[in-house]
Amino acid sequence: MPSHDPMYPLFPTFAFLGFVVSLIPLPWHIQAWNSGTCAFMLWTAISCLTGFVNSIVWSGNLRNPAPVWCDISSKIIIGVSVGIPAAILCISRRLYYLTSGTTVSITHEDKRRMVIIDLCIAVGIPVIIMTLHYIVQGHRFDILEDIGCYPVVYNTLPAYFLYLMWPVVLGAISFVFSVFVALTLRSFWIRRLQFNQLITSNSSMSVSRYLRLVLLAIIDMMCTVPLGVYTIWIGNQGIGLAPWISWEDTHFNFSRVALVPALIWRSDRSFTISVELTRWLPVLCAFLFFALFGFASEAQRCYKIAFWRVMGVFGVKPAPATPSKAGLKTLSLG
Known part of the structure; x- marks a missing residue:
């Protein structure tokens, strides 16, 4: 069947390009021990690759040829929605400690400790949320025509504490770090010599890279929390909050896979916006990162x-x- 997706083949093209460009700066960020930026690149690359595969395989069809792939890719969507804000939090946190004058990544032990903390935030938290999502996962997954595998979240109160609130919470914490960095950066800019000495004292950082990371953090500060709140709001339009009855009730007929034609899911404007935001935002993140660091x-x-x-x-x-x-x-x- 022909695709009903107005973004086809635009989306798979940009998703694949996003996968490529998000990985281009990876080697020198690994070399510089920039674990937060590495996590950001990997989460965006994984999301772009998943979106690319799904949009190709499920273009114009509702088959379920790879249920295990759908199990994995639907969980990846959950992980990415938390992983990208968590990675930005790591970046903002690193900038905060650097700007505040705290010694960061001077010795090998300092670098190793910072990487461990960043991995706990940027990988550990998303993995925990992906696991907790199972509690409010009403059935195995959905397949949306033209989109592919899509995660299921039972709209009940525990879902907000176990999954939905975390992108907003991480974005809010990152916001606090970013505000401090922006305010401190202004005072340092007035005393440029001191600023240059502070930045260049860190072997993995330069003034140019620092400013680009600050810009990335500020853009995130302006987008993550508003978009997170908007996504929760738009995704729940016309859907009532269901009461939590029991584990058995939530997971009744759990192995069910809902096959949703494009004509049906696109008729719901709020759901369509939510789906398109979910798949396009990581692609935009990939190109934003490459624009800042790829040149x-x-x-x-x-x-x-x-x-x-x-x-x-x-x-x-x-x-x-x-x-x-x-x-x-x-x-x-x-």
């Missing part, structure tokens, strides 16, 4: 190294720079 000086150096490594396979290598041609490179065949 930086360290990125350009890595691109240049990768380019010459590839060219070296074909026997092409850069000629050594000469004093008379400083800064210029020519090709030589070897």
Whole structure:
């Protein structure tokens, strides 16, 4: 059947590109021990890849050819909704301690401790929420035509404490850190020499990278909480809050898989907005991150190294720079 998705093939194209561009800056952020940014890239990449696969496989159909994949991908959607705000919290927290003058990642032990804390936040919390989601998971999963596998959340009061509130809570905590960073940054900018000395004292940070991370945190500060609240509100339009009766009642006929035609789910405007936000926001995050970090000086150096490594396979290598041609490179065949 032809796809009813007005975003096809636009969405799978951008989702795949988002998967690629979100991973491009990963190597040098791993090298710099920037665990928060690494978590951000990995969560967005996983989400983009999942969205790409789902939008291709379930374009114009309602089959259930891979139930195990749906079990995994529907949980990934839950994890990503918490993982990206958690990763931003790690970034904001790192910037806060750096800006406040607290010693961060100076010794190897400091770096290791910071990475462990970041992993507990950016990976541990989402995994816990993915596990707790099972408590309010009314049935196995839904399959939405043109969208693919989609998680189920039984709209009852415990769902808000176990899952729905966490993107907003993490965003609010990140907001507090980001506000402090922004205010402190202003005073440091007035005393630029002190600011430069503070940043460059950290071997994994530069002034340029610091400012780009601050910008990322501020954008998140402006978006995460409002979007989180809006998503909860729009996703519950016309759906009453069901009482929690028992575990058996919530999980009755749990193995059921609901197959929802596009004509049905797209007729609900609120649900359509919620679904589109869920799949497009990680793609936008991927391109935002690449726009901030994919063209930086360290990125350009890595691109240049990768380019010459590839060219070296074909026997092409850069000629050594000469004093008379400083800064210029020519090709030589070897």
